[in-house]
Amino acid sequence: MTDMRAVSQSLSPGDRNSDTYWYGEEPGDRRARSTAVLEALRVYRAAELAMRRRTRDSMSMGENELLVLRYLLRGSDANVRPGELTRYLGLSTASTTAILDRLERSGHITRTANPDDRRSIFIHATDRAHAEVRQTLGNMRDRMLAAVIDMSAEESAVVVDFLRRMSDAVDGVAVDAGSQPSP
Secondary structure, eight states, rough: OHHHHHHHTOTTTTTSSSTTTTTOOOOOOOHHHHHHHHHHHHHHHHHHHHHHHHHHHHTTTTHHHHHHHHHHHHTTTTTTHHHHHHHHOOOOOOHHHHHHHHHHHHHHHHEEEETTTEEEEEEOOOOHHHHHHHHHHHHHHHHHHHHHHTHHHHHHHHHHHHHHHHHHHHTTTTTTSSSSOOO
């Protein structure tokens, strides 16, 4: 497990000896604060990836199978077509079909005929999928909620804004691969 307190202490804004490998070297408190935030985010991502690996291992599933279950469980009463999952995953139709076959064999999804169109089907998560996800991820969700539940409205707004800006920054990476980073 990663100790974020140790990371934040070792990367306090006044620390001029922090690792400059990823974030460059620029004098000033602003750069040091930014570096500390980005390093804390990197450590969080590493901890999250490790948690996802443990979850996949405990459920004997790959990342895409878990993504399909998450998508189906977000609106458990929705009629989801395979094409919708193909677009969500960014995979080929054949790859999506293989994932759905595995999930059906393991008892996590069912395929039902679309009553309005005999050529299409709907995908639904089973009660088993609901129970297994709740059992496996419930404790993690509770721990994450406990970490943020006491934040003030202002603190929450700052974190949400930060995460949105970071999402926008990384979403544009593939598009901007040839451009130079800005300070």
